Amino acid sequence: MNQERLYKVLLGPHVSEKATLLAEINNQVVFRVAADAKKPEIKKAVEALFDVKVESVQVVNIKGKTKRTARGMGKRNDIRKAYIRLASGQSIDFVDVE
Template sequence: MNQERIFKVLLGPHISEKATIVAEDAQQVVFRVAPDATKPEIKKAVEQLFEVKVASVRVLNSKGKTKRTAHGMGQRKSIRKAYVRLAEGHDIDFVGE
């Protein structure tokens, strides 16, 4: 995989209440990823960008909600999330304190 694709696979961390609980309990980190990203691409991108060892990757497609607006019905964007389980002893710190 070329360097340009690595930077396009991961769109950023997904911070939510559930993602925080999963990070504490199961040594997992949640990322928003490109809609066409595959599990091997996600694994390689995380390992190269954060210099950690990845044990497994699970992918979730979350469909955007339909919402009523002043101009009729609208829809939020659909997102693709990756739950990345890190190997024992590895950690990613986004806060950097």
């Protein structure tokens, strides 16, 4: 996998109450990822960009909600999230990452 693809796989961290609890309890981090990203690609991207050891990757696809607007029915975008379990003793600090 080339360097350009590494930057396109991870779209950004997903911050929520559930993600914060997982980070504290299970040593997991949640990222929004590209719709066509595969588990091995996600694992390599996280290991290369953050210099951590990844134990496992779980991926979930979330369908966008249908919403009513003034112009009729609309739909929010679908998203794909990756739950990444880090090896014990490893952590990602998003403040210090460039």
